[in-house]
Amino acid sequence: MTDAPLRLEGVVATRRAGGAAFSLTIEALRLDPGALVAVTGASGTGKSTLLDVAALARRPDEAMRLEVCGTDAAALWSRGAKDALAGLRARHFGYVLQTGGLVPFLTVGANAALAQDLAGRRDPGHLAALAERLGIGALLARMPATLSVGQRQRAAILRALAHRPALVLADEPTASVHPDMAATILALLAEQARQAGAAVLLATHDAPAARAAGFVEIPLQPGAASARLPALAEA
Numbered sequence: 001m002t003d004a005p006l007r008l009e010g011v012v013a014t015r016r017a018g019g020a021a022f023s024l025t026i027e028a029l030r031l032d033p034g035a036l037v038a039v040t041g042a043s044g045t046g047k048s049t050l051l052d053v054a055a056l057a058r059r060p061d062e063a064m065r066l067e068v069c070g071t072d073a074a075a076l077w078s079r080g081a082k083d084a085l086a087g088l089r090a091r092h093f094g095y096v097l098q099t100g101g102l103v104p105f106l107t108v109g110a111n112a113a114l115a116q117d118l119a120g121r122r123d124p125g126h127l128a129a130l131a132e133r134l135g136i137g138a139l140l141a142r143m144p145a146t147l148s149v150g151q152r153q154r155a156a157i158l159r160a161l162a163h164r165p166a167l168v169l170a171d172e173p174t175a176s177v178h179p180d181m182a183a184t185i186l187a188l189l190a191e192q193a194r195q196a197g198a199a200v201l202l203a204t205h206d207a208p209a210a211r212a213a214g215f216v217e218i219p220l221q222p223g224a225a226s227a228r229l230p231a232l233a234e235a
């Protein structure tokens with residue numbers, strides 16, 4: 001059986017600034033291949049904090065279980081095994097950020113090829129076919145700054161899926177596009193991830209748009225200086 005791309009249980013992450021602290025508790029979250037999960041909540045409820053922990057970009061303060069494709073990432077954090085964590089990220093994760101997050105001095109095609117190289121999975125045919133399906137086949141030689149916002153988010157999806165990751169992490173990927181385009185972008189992300197067998201963990205304040213694109217919604221439950229992701233989470 002394939003290992004789940006992501007499993008979290010009993011994970012706590014705390015952010016401190018000055019005298020204030022914010023604490024996020026994730027009771028249980030498991031994403032199987034092809035799962036589409038949207039974590040929703042108002043501004044400041046901890047969506048980005050959750051994605052940072054899932055992306056292995058932030059060390060949790062506690063973690064009963066933090067696994068990526070069967071690898072014990074909590075143990076890697078405990079050992080300070082930064083190279084191993086970076087290797088997991090490059091091999092298994094793709095990212096779609098609010099404003100694309102593309103390398104500005106590389107063409108769209110080179111951005112996607114770089115993701116393939118970092119994962120050790122160079123595959124120009126897959127890259128070209130994916131670009132066609134995303135409607136940006138003619139834009140591969142363009143620089144990110146010369147694209148419209150919607151085109152840039154399609155390019156970001158291309159870069160995120162080019163190396164066949166097990167998990168795509170998408171943090172407010174439609175926050176800067178027109179609502180009509182937002183629906184298209186989310187639908188493309190969901191459709192292409194499904195076809196590739198990748199799970200998607202999406203953070204968004206736009207729950208209706210996520211549900212319309214086929215995502216299962218898990219609302220963050222905010223408290224005074226904390227938030228909790230309940231354990232319904234099998235998608």
Ligand SMILES: Nc1ncnc2c1ncn2[C@@H]1O[C@H](COP(=O)(O)OP(=O)(O)OP(=O)(O)O)[C@@H](O)[C@H]1O
Nearest residue numbers: 015016017022041042043044045046047048049050
């Ligand atoms: N750099 C930081 N240092 C300390 N606390 C922070 C920091 N960034 C965010 N926080 C606090 O952590 C909490 C969660 O922030 P987070 O960015 O995860 O929320 P979010 O739901 O992603 O918000 P938004 O939708 O506005 O991006 C917030 O209440 C915020 O005040």
